[in-house]
Amino acid sequence: MFALSKKRLAPVEMALPPPEAEPCETAAGGHDALLRSWMSLAEMQQRVIKVLAAEITQTSGFVETEADDLSQKFQTLAISAQQQTERVQSLTSLAQTVEFEDQSFAVRDIGSLLEQTLTDVVAKILLLSKDSMSMVYALDALGINVKRVDDCMVRLEQINRTTNMLALNARIEAERAGAAGNAFRVVANEVRELSKSTDSLAATMNAELKLVREGLASGQETLRRVATIDMSDNILAKDRLDLLISALATRSALLKITVDSAITEAEIISGVVDGMVTGIQFQDRTKQRLEHVVDTLHVLDEAVQEVKSSTLMVAPELSELEPADMEWVKKLLDRYTMSEVRERFIAQVIDGHATQMPEQAAESGPTQGGSVELF
Amino acid sequence: MRFEFNGNDANVSFSGDLTFADHMMFREIADRLRASTDKTIVIDVANLDFIDSAGLGMLLIAREEARKLNRTLVLRGAKGQVGRMFGLTKFDTLFSVEA
Numbered sequence: 001m002f003a004l005s006k007k008r009l010a011p012v013e014m015a016l017p018p019p020e021a022e023p024c025e026t027a028a029g030g031h032d033a034l035l036r037s038w039m040s041l042a043e044m045q046q047r048v049i050k051v052l053a054a055e056i057t058q059t060s061g062f063v064e065t066e067a068d069d070l071s072q073k074f075q076t077l078a079i080s081a082q083q084q085t086e087r088v089q090s091l092t093s094l095a096q097t098v099e100f101e102d103q104s105f106a107v108r109d110i111g112s113l114l115e116q117t118l119t120d121v122v123a124k125i126l127l128l129s130k131d132s133m134s135m136v137y138a139l140d141a142l143g144i145n146v147k148r149v150d151d152c153m154v155r156l157e158q159i160n161r162t163t164n165m166l167a168l169n170a171r172i173e174a175e176r177a178g179a180a181g182n183a184f185r186v187v188a189n190e191v192r193e194l195s196k197s198t199d200s201l202a203a204t205m206n207a208e209l210k211l212v213r214e215g216l217a218s219g220q221e222t223l224r225r226v227a228t229i230d231m232s233d234n235i236l237a238k239d240r241l242d243l244l245i246s247a248l249a250t251r252s253a254l255l256k257i258t259v260d261s262a263i264t265e266a267e268i269i270s271g272v273v274d275g276m277v278t279g280i281q282f283q284d285r286t287k288q289r290l291e292h293v294v295d296t297l298h299v300l301d302e303a304v305q306e307v308k309s310s311t312l313m314v315a316p317e318l319s320e321l322e323p324a325d326m327e328w329v330k331k332l333l334d335r336y337t338m339s340e341v342r343e344r345f346i347a348q349v350i351d352g353h354a355t356q357m358p359e360q361a362a363e364s365g366p367t368q369g370g371s372v373e374l375f
Numbered sequence: 376m377r378f379e380f381n382g383n384d385a386n387v388s389f390s391g392d393l394t395f396a397d398h399m400m401f402r403e404i405a406d407r408l409r410a411s412t413d414k415t416i417v418i419d420v421a422n423l424d425f426i427d428s429a430g431l432g433m434l435l436i437a438r439e440e441a442r443k444l445n446r447t448l449v450l451r452g453a454k455g456q457v458g459r460m461f462g463l464t465k466f467d468t469l470f471s472v473e474a
Contacts, residue, residue: 119465126464129432136398137436227429228395231460238463 039311039318042304044329047349049301053294054348055341060290067283074280078273085266092259096252108252111245118237125229132227136220143216146209153206160198167191326350376423378404385413390422393430401433409440416441421452426460438470447471
């Protein structure tokens with residue numbers, strides 16, 4: 001609390017009548033003076049006891065009020081510390097999971113999910129490439145068949161040319177035979193017409209075959225584009241994903257260490273605050289001790305009063321006391337550093353007036369430092 | 376791509392790049408591998424520098440044909456881009472991949 005420097009104070013000396021040089025001659029007068037001094041001292045002691053008892057009671061009240069206030073503040077602090085611990089713990093959960101479409105995903109699993117997605121994409125690319133290459137090989141086989149048909153068409157054209165030549169020769173021979181070759185001439189013309197038809201059909205078939213070949217080539221080119229997918233980006237994505245997963249794992253581990261440390265610190269704070277609250281609650285014992293002191297002072301006051309009363313019964317003339325010697329009281333006052341206490345002391349001890357104790361605790365707390373007089 | 380059979384028709388080494396352009400050549404190699412009688416067919420890719428998705432598709436077709444004949448297709452010595460492609464496509468779960 002406040003570091004007050006303890007000054008070594010000089011003892012307060014009482015101003016008692018000096019002993020007489022010849023006690024036999026002045027014994028009665030000396031005893032009377034001493035008795036009066038004792039009575040004055042008793043009166044002053046009673047006033048001082050009352051002031052001290054009031055000061056202690058008031059201080060005890062202040063301490064109790066301030067302790068209650070501090071206790072409440074520390075309890076608020078303890079609750080805040082506990083809530084802080086819970087928030088840190090919830091932060092762990094928040095940092096480690098992601099909510100998406102009513103589902104909760106652990107951050108450490110996000111990398112695996114992304115990797116699974118990439119794996120699925122790659123698997124589809126692979127399947128697409130394989131099926132495309134199967135189609136390419138099927139088209140290759142079809143191309144071989146078309147080539148065979150092409151060869152057949154070449155052979156057909158050769159046959160047709162031969163047939164046409166035969167028809168021409170037959171027509172020449174029919175002309176040479178004259179009327180005898182009329183029938184032969186008709187057959188030769190028919191064969192020639194047949195050859196022309198065959199030639200025309202062959203041309204049509206060649207045109208169709210050309211379209212089939214072009215279709216095959218176009219289909220193969222399309223399949224080549226489908227089958228040949230640049231997967232370099234996928235490899236880079238996989239590399240980045242591996243790094244991401246590693247970074248997420250590292251981050252998760254660091255976060256856990258930090259959060260665990262924060263939770264430990266928060267728990268320590270909670271424990272310390274709880275201990276402080278408990279410690280402050282021991283103020284009750286301080287109050288009890290002070291009550292004992294006050295009680296003792298009251299008993300002392302009563303004892304002094306009793307001695308005074310007994311003395312007055314024996315020596316009623318002492319009821320008219322002379323003004324007490326205030327020198328030691330004034331010296332005592334010089335040792336009081338708090339003006340407020342000094343004023344109350346003057347009012348009650350010197351002037352003999354009862355003073356009202358200020359409601360200091362209700363008016364100002366320790367946080368309003370202006371009311372605390374240190375020196 | 377270039378290829379070379381290693382002593383028998385069930386063991387072949389590839390080098391260079393295996394891409395779509397090699398599909399006819401690969402067909403001939405696959406036919407020769409299929410004609411062999413060994414239970415295990417080995418394709419050594421240690422000297423293969425590059426493979427595209429079409430090349431991977433061709434290897435899958437070869438695997439399918441080998442399985443139909445109750446044979447095992449082993450891919451051996453993949454490294455560099457080829458090894459990374461095998462890793463990306465998890466070929467080790469489809470083939471017997473040897474270092």
